[in-house]
Amino acid sequence: MKLTTALQGAHYTFADLKDLFAKANEEKSGDQLAGLAARSSQERIAAKWLLSEITLSDIRNNPLIPPEQDEVSRLIEEAVDESVYRQWAGTTVSGLREWLVHPETNSKDILHISKGLTSEMIAAVAKIMSNLDLIHVSGKINAITSCRTAIGHKGTLASRLQPNHPSDDPDGVRAVMYEGLSFGVGDALIGINPVIDTFESVKRLFDVMNEVVEKEGIPTQCSVLSHITTQMKVAEAGTACDLFFQSLAGTEAGNKSFGISVAMMDEAYELAKAHSRRGRTYGPNRMYFETGQGSELSAEAHHGVDQLTLESRCYGMARRYNPFLLNTVTGFMGPEYTFSGKQIIRNALEDVFMGKMHGLTMGADVCYTSHIASDQNDMENLGVLLTAAGVQYLIAIPMGDDCMLNYQSLSFQDIASLRQTLGKKPGHDFARWLSARGLFHEGRPSERAGDLRVLVGGR
Amino acid sequence: MSSQLEQLLKSTPARLHVGGSVMRPSTQAMLKMWADHAAAMDTVFGDVNPQVLEPFDLVWLQSRAAETKKIYLARPDLGRLLHPDSAELLVEKGTQGADVQVLISNGLSSEAINENISDVYPAFLQSCKQYGLSVPQAFYIENGRVALMDEVGELLKPKAVVIFIGERPGLANPASLSAYFCYQPRKGTIEAERMVISNISQQGTPPLEAGAHLGALMRKIIDKQASGINLV
Numbered sequence: 001m002k003l004t005t006a007l008q009g010a011h012y013t014f015a016d017l018k019d020l021f022a023k024a025n026e027e028k029s030g031d032q033l034a035g036l037a038a039r040s041s042q043e044r045i046a047a048k049w050l051l052s053e054i055t056l057s058d059i060r061n062n063p064l065i066p067p068e069q070d071e072v073s074r075l076i077e078e079a080v081d082e083s084v085y086r087q088w089a090g091t092t093v094s095g096l097r098e099w100l101v102h103p104e105t106n107s108k109d110i111l112h113i114s115k116g117l118t119s120e121m122i123a124a125v126a127k128i129m130s131n132l133d134l135i136h137v138s139g140k141i142n143a144i145t146s147c148r149t150a151i152g153h154k155g156t157l158a159s160r161l162q163p164n165h166p167s168d169d170p171d172g173v174r175a176v177m178y179e180g181l182s183f184g185v186g187d188a189l190i191g192i193n194p195v196i197d198t199f200e201s202v203k204r205l206f207d208v209m210n211e212v213v214e215k216e217g218i219p220t221q222c223s224v225l226s227h228i229t230t231q232m233k234v235a236e237a238g239t240a241c242d243l244f245f246q247s248l249a250g251t252e253a254g255n256k257s258f259g260i261s262v263a264m265m266d267e268a269y270e271l272a273k274a275h276s277r278r279g280r281t282y283g284p285n286r287m288y289f290e291t292g293q294g295s296e297l298s299a300e301a302h303h304g305v306d307q308l309t310l311e312s313r314c315y316g317m318a319r320r321y322n323p324f325l326l327n328t329v330t331g332f333m334g335p336e337y338t339f340s341g342k343q344i345i346r347n348a349l350e351d352v353f354m355g356k357m358h359g360l361t362m363g364a365d366v367c368y369t370s371h372i373a374s375d376q377n378d379m380e381n382l383g384v385l386l387t388a389a390g391v392q393y394l395i396a397i398p399m400g401d402d403c404m405l406n407y408q409s410l411s412f413q414d415i416a417s418l419r420q421t422l423g424k425k426p427g428h429d430f431a432r433w434l435s436a437r438g439l440f441h442e443g444r445p446s447e448r449a450g451d452l453r454v455l456v457g458g459r
Numbered sequence: 460m461s462s463q464l465e466q467l468l469k470s471t472p473a474r475l476h477v478g479g480s481v482m483r484p485s486t487q488a489m490l491k492m493w494a495d496h497a498a499a500m501d502t503v504f505g506d507v508n509p510q511v512l513e514p515f516d517l518v519w520l521q522s523r524a525a526e527t528k529k530i531y532l533a534r535p536d537l538g539r540l541l542h543p544d545s546a547e548l549l550v551e552k553g554t555q556g557a558d559v560q561v562l563i564s565n566g567l568s569s570e571a572i573n574e575n576i577s578d579v580y581p582a583f584l585q586s587c588k589q590y591g592l593s594v595p596q597a598f599y600i601e602n603g604r605v606a607l608m609d610e611v612g613e614l615l616k617p618k619a620v621v622i623f624i625g626e627r628p629g630l631a632n633p634a635s636l637s638a639y640f641c642y643q644p645r646k647g648t649i650e651a652e653r654m655v656i657s658n659i660s661q662q663g664t665p666p667l668e669a670g671a672h673l674g675a676l677m678r679k680i681i682d683k684q685a686s687g688i689n690l691v
Contacts, residue, residue, distance in 0.1 A: 171466065406630070452467075
């Protein structure tokens with residue numbers, strides 16, 4: 001494997017594959033903080049060039065984090081479909097990129113070869129792709145998953161309604177639910193970040209959501225984004241939990257900092273598949289994950305590996321559990337990992353591409369904190385780019401301002417206007433419900449849409 | 460408006476029922492959101508008003524991330540360390556082995572200092588006096604992070620350190636202050652050993668109340684010789 005190259009009259013040498021991977025990333029403050037980033041723009045391109053020429057077997061044969069040291073590495077390695085891999089082992093990273101962007105290559109082809117690729121191979125190709133490469137290829141791939149409802153159909157843009165409240169107040173949660181639903185938001189899921197991660201609090205939030213969903217007959221799924229073990233207890237005590245949520249990291253040590261392991265997630269997955277409640281029927285996909293570039297570094301669990309590659313490894317772990325959906329929260333992590341709107345946009349495009357390459361149903365929290373050099377316009381731009389990239393769902397909150405987590409995302413109005421501007425519809429079942437409630441008419445928001453009184457008054 | 464609707468809207472600070480169309484919010488609602496974000500940005504990038512701090516005779520120090528806000532935001536590791544010149548000054552002007560060492564830093568919100576320090580700090584000093592705690596010369600640290608208290612702990616060996624520091628601003632309140640404190644912070648202190656009173660502001664935990672309560676907490680951690688997870 002070649003680690004030396006010349007570009008524009010200068011020579012570049014990289015210490016190992018890990019070094020080459022890191023330096024081939026677009027500029028990210030998290031790689032700089034970790035001391036892994038390219039030292040100049042030319043070195044970055046030299047690294048991309050070299051990386052483009054190595055083969056997929058080079059990547060597999062030189063593990064960045066040896067499987068003996070890390071259970072996420074083991075899990076990714078063991079999941080490789082050997083017969084698919086053998087056909088692609090001799091292909092270069094450049095060859096993979098050119099095949100992906102080829103007009104004849106379709107979703108089915110990509111989802112097939114995905115089984116033979118490791119997360120590191122998928123990360124490698126993302127590094128040598130331009131933004132439009134990422135958008136174009138993401139747009140080709142679509143995986144459909146199913147929990148209470150199915151999402152991911154071509155031509156749809158679903159959304160997560162996030163009715164957070166600074167003290168988990170039930171009325172406050174209901175108010176935001178009604179408002180979001182009236183805009184046609186909430187088809188992917190209704191998911192709350194709890195203030196307090198206790199059995200009582202998590203159960204109460206499930207109860208509040210389940211009550212509204214049952215009363216109104218809303219075809220969606222509910223989730224409380226607590227630690228997985230709290231949800232398991234709540235489910236075992238008899239509360240309907242449609243989705244089982246957990247944040248994931250791309251290394252064993254990173255997951256340890258989240259208080260989870262592969263064994264624990266295996267157990268949660270078994271419980272989730274078996275968990276049902278009277279009156280609810282479920283498809284095979286019951287897990288929900290969030291990830292974000294930088295979480296491993298923040299836990300000092302990155303093993304000297306760049307944050308894009310670690311993010312890809314999260315998806316490698318996620319696919320073991322056939323999740324209903326997964327979204328990146330890049331932009332929430334802080335300026336030390338993602339400095340600016342430009343970096344947020346790039347990370348989100350990479351994440352959605354890499355997730356879809358793993359066969360996942362991918363969403364994004366298009367978001368930023370107030371100490372990142374970004375603003376609402378950057379988010380609206382990214383909303384357009386991701387919708388064009390066929391992102392399967394986006395998170396939305398009232399006016400893009402989360403009054404509990406203190407960060408900014410997209411608004412309910414943004415979901416409506418993204419669908420309208422780019423010709424997308426809500427998820428099929430949800431669209432039927434919206435029509436039945438008079439909130440949509442002929443596939444578009446009706447005159448009554450966007451007014452929570454339609455739902456509050458109707459009770 | 461029906462009373463049920465009114466009750467629902469009152470139950471959350473979320474921006475609901477803002478007017479406009481289903482596609483785009485009203486101009487006013489949009490500009491209000493932008494204005495609140497602008498205030499949050501300005502408090503991150505703004506400066507502390509020296510006149511507010513003048514009555515407290517603070518010695519001004521710099522972290523290693525004081526050069527620019529960009530460095531401060533991108534390099535939290537540097538914000539946890541004192542600039543070498545400042546470390547020298549700290550030892551020169553500071554008192555060894557006091558009960559409580561006070562640090563004040565702009566952190567992520569200069570407005571949090573501007574708006575709250577004049578209330579919280581005197582109330583804290585008064586409270587410490589009542590509890591018989593010695594509080595020597597305090598320091599202002601430009602662009603500091605919470606864990607900078609560890610280096611100060613190493614250099615001055617106080618029993619406890621408290622740092623008043625501006626929080627990451629949210630749109631609802633860009634001027635919220637936190638007081639982090641720890642018993643004998645040293646190099647290698649883990650986050651779980653630190654304690655915090657957060658959301659100190661006119662809309663949150665009232666600064667006078669927070670200052671008084673903090674004095675009692677100092678007495679407690681010094682008497683128990685432990686803080687955070689070690690405090691049982």
